[in-house]
Amino acid sequence: MPRFFPGNSEYSTQMSGMQRLSSEAYQTLTEGAEVIEKDHFGYKVLKLKDETFLKLFRVKSTISSAWLRPYSVRFARNASELIARGVQTVDIIGCYRLERYKNTAVHYRPLPGQTLRQVFPVLDEEETRSLAEQVAEYIADLHERGVYFRSLHMGNILKLPDGTLGLIDIADMRFSQRPLKEELRLRNLHHLARYERDVRYLIKDQTFCATYAKLADVAVDKVAAVMHRS
Secondary structure, three states, X not given: OOOEEOOOHHHHHHHOOOEEEOHHHHHHHHOOOEEEEEEOOEEEEEEOOOOOEEEEEEXXXXXXXXXXXXXXXHHHHHHHXXXXXXXXXXXXXXEEEEOOOOEEEXXXXXXXXXXXXXXXXXXXXXXXXXXXXXXXXXXXXXXXXXEEEOOOOOOOEEEOOOOOEEEOOOOXXXXXXXXXXXXXXXXXXXXXHOOHHHHHHHOOOOHHHHHHHHHHOOOHHHHHHHHOOO
16 A cells, blocks of 8 residues: 655645634625535635635534644645645635634635536537546546545536646545555546546546556556446
């Protein structure tokens, strides 16, 4: 098994001291914000007036590692590590611990573009095949760079204006100092294969499976077995 590590140590040290955000400062920061995502506990993602985003992380248990290593810090640390490895992602502004709330937050500038869940449905057959090939190349490259993205799905990969791809929603991620072994590559593809609405665009023909298999030096039947499991 490869040795995983949490990310850029210098950045982790820098981010370990989160800024405390008072209730008044939070209200000022979020005044006029657009709610992008929420659940029955409250807001999860807010788009602020200056077009930046505030992502909120709630600690739901009184006994949780999230108190010692908040998801907001993990998110910010992962962004730093991805950029260091040449992977496009969001630009971190800061991390906050919210006063009076069991919440932390990360403030960031978003990547421009559309998620692949938005892009795939409007493509014709030839364009779908081309994008499936690009996604296979992209995921193979992430794995070669030692990136294991637990939240791998088409809603977390963006098609950027220049045609390249980038990652969002990056809190749940691990890094290896070496390319991922075959077992971990297939396990990560299994995360992707759980989402039928994503996989149907990737398995219309053998383009995705064949491209990924060739680049990752994995037998194509192994890749196909994982991707068709949904």
